[in-house]
Amino acid sequence: MKYSYYPGCTLRTKAKKLDDYARASAKALGFELEEIENWQCCGGVYPLSSDEIGSKLSSVRALNEAKEKNQELVTLCSACYHVVKRVNDDMRNVEDIRTRANNYMKLDEPYLGETNVLHFLEVLRDRIGFDELKKKVTNPLTGRKIGAYYGCLLLRPGKILGFDNPENPTIIEDFIRAIGSEPVVYPYRNECCGGYISLKAKDLAKTMCDNIMDSASGFGAEMLITACPLCQYNLTKNSKATIPVYYFTELLAEALGVKEEVDA
Amino acid sequence: MEHSKKNQAEMVKEISGSNPLRCMKCGKCSASCPAFEKMDIKPHQFVSYVINENIEELAKCESLWYCLSCFACVERCPRDVKPGKLVDAARQIAVRQKGGAYLVPDEIPEIVDEDLPQQLLVSAFRKFRR
Ligand code: SF4
Ligand code: SF4
Numbered sequence: 369m370k371y372s373y374y375p376g377c378t379l380r381t382k383a384k385k386l387d388d389y390a391r392a393s394a395k396a397l398g399f400e401l402e403e404i405e406n407w408q409c410c411g412g413v414y415p416l417s418s419d420e421i422g423s424k425l426s427s428v429r430a431l432n433e434a435k436e437k438n439q440e441l442v443t444l445c446s447a448c449y450h451v452v453k454r455v456n457d458d459m460r461n462v463e464d465i466r467t468r469a470n471n472y473m474k475l476d477e478p479y480l481g482e483t484n485v486l487h488f489l490e491v492l493r494d495r496i497g498f499d500e501l502k503k504k505v506t507n508p509l510t511g512r513k514i515g516a517y518y519g520c521l522l523l524r525p526g527k528i529l530g531f532d533n534p535e536n537p538t539i540i541e542d543f544i545r546a547i548g549s550e551p552v553v554y555p556y557r558n559e560c561c562g563g564y565i566s567l568k569a570k571d572l573a574k575t576m577c578d579n580i581m582d583s584a585s586g587f588g589a590e591m592l593i594t595a596c597p598l599c600q601y602n603l604t605k606n607s608k609a610t611i612p613v614y615y616f617t618e619l620l621a622e623a624l625g626v627k628e629e630v631d632a
Numbered sequence: 633m634e635h636s637k638k639n640q641a642e643m644v645k646e647i648s649g650s651n652p653l654r655c656m657k658c659g660k661c662s663a664s665c666p667a668f669e670k671m672d673i674k675p676h677q678f679v680s681y682v683i684n685e686n687i688e689e690l691a692k693c694e695s696l697w698y699c700l701s702c703f704a705c706v707e708r709c710p711r712d713v714k715p716g717k718l719v720d721a722a723r724q725i726a727v728r729q730k731g732g733a734y735l736v737p738d739e740i741p742e743i744v745d746e747d748l749p750q751q752l753l754v755s756a757f758r759k760f761r762r
Binding site: 376377378381382383409411412413415416417418419423445447520523524525526534535559560562563564565566567568569572576597598600601604605 | 646647648649666667670697698700701702703704706707717720721724734735743745747748749750751752753754755756758759760
């Protein structure tokens with residue numbers, strides 16, 4: 369199976385490993401991520417104002433390219449997923465944005481939100497299946513107590529993202545089970561890490577990340593996993609960092625026995 | 633004056649797509665907000681300011697720079713008022729004004745460290761300036 373793939377700016381630089389482990393894991397699982405040509409940064413945050421069109425166009429271009437190839441569009445970074453999926457919802461359902469974006473784009477055929485956007489975790493859950501994943505695990509990570517850290521970008525607004533139940537998600541816990549470990553459910557797993565606020569209000573982000581750390585370690589987690597480079601940064605650099613935070617793809621690659629070849 | 637007050641309130645409602653009149657003042661948004669302590673105008677109060685067309689106050693309040701757009705309030709509001717979108721719309725009004733940027737490129741070298749992800753910078757630039 370072949371998917372269009374939108375890596376985004378941070379996966380090219382600071383979070384290169386998040387991307388490398390994902391590509392190696394995809395290969396091991398038998399699907400291909402075909403990178404969108406000349407993709408542009410999604411902007412990191414979804415432009416909430418209905419009168420902002422220009423800042424939504426990089427997403428529309430990627431979505432349209434996937435449409436032209438008749439592929440689903442996969443993202444890995446939580447922020448890219450959030451932005452691209454919300455823009456796609458606008459293109460499907462908000463007539464004014466759809467019309468104005470298409471006026472800018474001047475495509476042969478207008479883009480009307482046809483592409484399906486998937487997070488890498490959704491590929492594992494909905495296309496491969498966690499039961500299948502479990503069968504492909506050669507190196508189960510037995511005995512690890514792992515807390516899923518969702519944060520906000522993957523979950524909210526639930527009605528538009530449709531990723532999982534925004535108040536009681538299970539997808540990452542199911543992933544943790546599939547790779548042979550034990551999920552630790554703790555209350556702060558869907559609280560925000562502070563996001564971009566850590567640039568100008570470090571103290572606020574720190575309080576929030578400390579709460580998350582306390583909550584996770586208090587419930588017995590020995591490590592956290594995330595899909596978001598910004599969460600990873602805030603939780604490790606901007607908190608008491610009582611437990612380590614890994615990208616979920618690192619553990620996936622390890623369980624599939626391909627981590628060493630990536631690290632080499 | 634009255635006229636422009638009304639216009640600004642209309643603009644906030646329009647670009648946010650929110651109808652503040654639906655608010656039943658239950659306070660769930662403020663109770664959900666992780667930045668509550670830092671905010672001078674709390675999320676549920678924000679809604680009332682928009683109803684009262686007092687956008688001038690909103691455009692200079694501190695809350696604009698602490699809201700995370702985490703959407704906890706939007707998800708949990710039982711009346712679909714979307715308070716976080718109102719905050720963002722007021723922030724747009726503030727940063728679109730001349731000299732309204734809350735972040736200038738000159739500040740960056742001082743505040744970055746070597747691990748800081750690009751995603752953080754692009755997001756902050758989107759949120760804090762025009
Ligand atoms: S949660 Fe919604 S209804 Fe309740 S106070 Fe906030 S905006 Fe109003
Ligand atoms: S979106 Fe802003 S106002 Fe709403 S809960 Fe998050 S930080 Fe608070």
